[in-house]
Amino acid sequence: MDTEILARIQFAFTIAFHYIYPPLSIGLGLLMVIFESAYMRTKNKQYHILAKFWTKIFALTFGIGVVTGIVMEFEFGTNWAVYSRYVGDVFGSALAAEGVFAFALESGFLGILLFGWNRVKPWVHLVSTIGVFLGSMFSAVWIVVANSWQQTPAGYHIVGEGMNARAEITDFWAMVFNPSSVDRILHVWLGALLAGAFLVLSVHAYYLVKDRFVDISKRAFKIALLVATIFSLAQLFTGHSSAEGVAVNQPAKLAAMEGHFEANAPADMYLFGWVHKESQEVSGLKIPGGLSFLLHYDTEAPVTGLNAFPEEDRPSQVNAVFQFYHIMVTIGMILIALSLLGVFLWWKGTLFSKKWLLWIFVFAALLPQIANQAGWFAAEMGRQPWVVYGHLRTNEAFSQAVTDNQILFSLILFLIVYTLLFLLFIYLLNKKIQHGPYEESESKDDDRPLTEEITHILTGK
Template sequence: MDVEILARLQFAFTISFHYIYPPLSIGLGLLMVIMEGLYLRTGQKVYETMCRFWTRIFALTFGIGVATGIVMEFEFGTNWATYSRYVGDIFGSALAAEGIFAFALESGFLGVLLFGWNRVSSRVHFIATVGVFLGSMFSAIWITVANSWQQTPAGYQIVGEGLDARAEIVDFWAMVFNPSSVDRLTHVWIGAFLAGAFLVLSVHAYYLLRGRYVDLSRKAFKIALMVATVFSLSQLFTGHRSAEYVAEHQPAKLAAMEGHFDASGPADLYLVGWVDKERQTTTGIGIPGGLGFMLEQDFDAPVTGLNAFPEEDRPGQINAVFQFYHLMVAIGMILIGLTLLAVFYWWRGRLFEQRWLLWAFVWAVVLPQMANQFGWYTAEMGRQPWVVYGLLRTSDALSSVVTANQVLFSLIGFTIIYAILLALFIYLLNKKIKHGPYDESDIDDRPLQENIARVAGGQL
């Protein structure tokens, strides 16, 4: 296996693992703000208790997210030196902005969030919770801006020639608000909110099925369900907007996403299918002309296909892009259906009687994570063969001195370390969930019937 494939596999593996945690941190941050805000508004201790509980889980996801994110910065220098030189001015400014506007805000309030309970006033602690949440949001802004610039470059000029060329910023705000950054950012944010909401739904559905912390879990489940419903529906609109920018700025990617080969002709909108790259055919179940209707509200509208581009300018793994994209869309529809069904039973007053539905929410925790991963795979694999779209090819972005054996050795090492980190994360998360939202010293804060049940069960 050559060095380019290994370097791409290594970066894909490390960022895929890292991307489990930041969306959870952002999503849990929003839920924590809502929970603590309800405590301040109502004075009900149950909201403070659930916020304390999720703060402990937030700390776990935040810590592992920081640790796994550092690795990628080293990979830019070791494996992708030409890329680093080419985009250093762009990426460096975005990372500097993240440090100033995001990391400083997060780190400044994180200590108060974690250790400020009973040490500062409730209002000051709420401000700290909001500060940490906003810090995580700002962090997503600058990382997404940097990545979006690679998809749709703007506000730059090229200095130098050949492999010594590099991009320099000439208009900072044009770089920040490049054609894809806003749409992609809202899509990323909403995916993060869904990841956090479905983790809360999963844990409290489990508690309800086991008859534990019933009063608290019913309230927490309803809060998370409202968030999940709003943002699962919102993702439809941001997803559509993202498809429109891809059609305008990266037509080869859109053609791969729908397996459309005809250089300029009506394109089907597939529900499921399979792409045969060699025969240039796509078989499956779809809506004839549906892609043109989605983009232009005309079933006969021509859509640029893969044959409009030279072979060397098309994504290499067309079927993989197609499958990842359609899996992401399918999961999005499942999340919408699941949340709307739960809202229907809530409206009928029978939500917590549906044990099968609660079990569905227990296991649905993996779905937003899968959708986030599949969406990233679609975006990055669909951009190939470019690492900076239309400007720098992936094959030209590699370090000239790194060898395949070196990359393979480090990939094996990262795989072992990350497997240990994942096992540690699952162990600690499971431990915190089993412990529950209450400390033993909080017995007087629990509903009376729960304390009686625990005494009868020999837990106290």
């Protein structure tokens, strides 16, 4: 197999596996802050138990995330030497900022979070939990900034020529606030928060179905459901804003996402379909003029299509980009519908009597993870053939010295090691879930109306 393709497969595999864990850490961090805050406000011990339980699971996801993330830094040097030289100044600044503003904050409070329950005052522990949560959020900021610069470069100039060319920062804040960074940061944050919220919903729905830890699970489920509802709806706005930005800054990517080939014509929006690249047609269910309306509020407004670009400057895997993008959007709409249905039944007082719905929530934890992965694949494959959009092509960025056999051998090793790590993660996660937040639930069921429960959390009454 071609060396470039192997290098891309290896990096895609390692980063996709790594990306399972940081979103969970961010999402669980918010829920931990809410649980601890509710305990501080109400003095209800169940919130304290929930905070401790989910902190243990947070520690597991954080540890696996750190281990799986280290490999990518080495891959930059071994497999993508030209790319590393080209973006070194940009990535060096972003990653240094992550170390100073994110990792130091997160690691500084992590010890207090994990081991300070009986050693510091409750408010100190709450501050530490907030610090860890904010650290994980800031860490995502700098990683997304670095990646967004590849999508929409800004605040730089090129030094050197040919193989020795590299991007040098001329304006740090222009680099940070490049045209796509803010939209993408918000979109990534919300995806992470949904991953954490639906994991909490999944675990406590499982307890409710099995009639275990009923009272405490109802409390956790209600809080996580509110978080999921708020952020799934918010994701609609960040997704729309991101699409508008892609239309301006990376029109070939947007055209691939919707299978739009005509150079300058109104564009339909497909709910699902299949792209036939050779005939430049899409078969599926569409809303005529839908994409034109979303971008310009006019169904007849022209949208730039793939034929407006030379074939070598447009994504080669159009159908793959189309499918990943639509998987992400479809799951986003399912999460909204599921969350709103849960809130409606909560308001009606019948939420926890619907066993079929609770079973759906048990397995729904997979949906945000699939959406996050699909969105990342759509964004990265849609950027092709560029590794730095409009400047450095992917086939020019990999290391010339590395061989296909070396990459294949290391890929097989990574596959084995990462599989073992994933099995270990599933085993430990299942062990903690089976054990539960405590040995036996001694509290009574609490199925208060929606407004009364929210008032209780906020006021302690």
